Amino acid sequence: MPAWSKKSYLLVLILALSLHLFGCESKRLNILIPTGSPQYAAAFLQQSEQYNVTIVSGAEALTAGFNDIGYDIIIAPVNMGAKLYAAKPNYQLSGVITWGNYYLISASEIDLSVVDRLDITAFGENQIPDFMLKYILNHHDIEANITYLDSIASITSAYLLDSSKIYLIAEPSMSILQTKKTLQYVDLQSEYQNITGETGFPQAGVFVHKNISSRDLDLFHSRLIQSIYKLKHSDDALTVLKSLGIELPEAAFNPAINRSNIDFLVSADAKDALNTFYQLIYDFNPNFIGQIPNDDFYR
DSSP, X not given: OOOOOHHHHXXXXXXXXXXXXXXXXXXXXXXXXXTTHHHHHTTTGGGSTTEXXXXXXXXXXXXXXXXXXXXXXXXXXXXXXXXXXXXXXXXXXEEEEXXXXXXXXXXXXXXXXGTTTOEEEESOTTSHHXXXXXXXXXXXXXXXXXXXXXXXXXXXXXXXXXXXXXXXEETTHHHHHHTTSOOEEEEHHHHHHHHHOOSSOOOEEEEEETTSOHHHHHHHHHHHHHHHHHHHHOTTHHHHHHHTTOOOOHHHHHHHHHHHTEEEEEHHHHHHHHHHHHHHHHHHOGGGTSSOOOGGGBO
16 A cells, blocks of 8 residues: 655645645536545545535446546546446546455454355455455465355444354444454455555546546645545544544544555556556456556546
8 A cells, every 4th residue: 555655745735735826726526436435535625615525325326427427536446447438438547545445354363274164254246345355265275155245234234143254344344343343354455465565456546537627637636635644644534524424433433544545646656556456357357347448548
């Protein structure tokens, strides 16, 4: 996962101030953001009147957003954006915002060596969570019986009812669950890093309509980075989340943010990690991505 220094954030703040002082912002941008870690990342961004933010839940709503073309910016899984771009090249990838938040959990001590031939209850069948889990298990020649629930919320409910099993879950749900019941976990991002040498896997990307101006995009990037910085460092971050209707227990805030691996990296700097990830997805199951994107995909 990329690490932003205080100097990097200072440069971004200077850029944002310069853009604001030396030209008027052209229009109000419509942005579509999924619930979860991306919504957390953009929390302070929503305080700006420059952006009309719509929050949605589920892949269907995001797919509809790409097809509607009523949005200037959409945050979505990087494989979804790539697959839809191949069908209709309207939205390019301008950056990556999250770098993996998947974990295997159990009430007892857990590592991959104890997972072999056990039952795992997961979510996201035939989606990236499914790919990540199976890719890591296959790499270690681990056989497991995987069954699926329809959502992370169902995973949480199932664990509360029966914590003797192994479950796949994501942040921030894991940290919220941890305030209610004891759990141990395996960090799938660390396992991915051990296999590939990458510092994290590109999970959610920022997709921008091809007609958005470079100036508006630069300003959005800078404000997004500011929002992420404030999420991690501002004393009122939890209050801001709650003002947006995000219910997160105070005890869950720090672990949820830390384990969500939120950091923005422009597509040019994330391209190597993206190409590695796209190739792995394609080799594993081409249907997850359709085809590996060409250079026109990147903004």
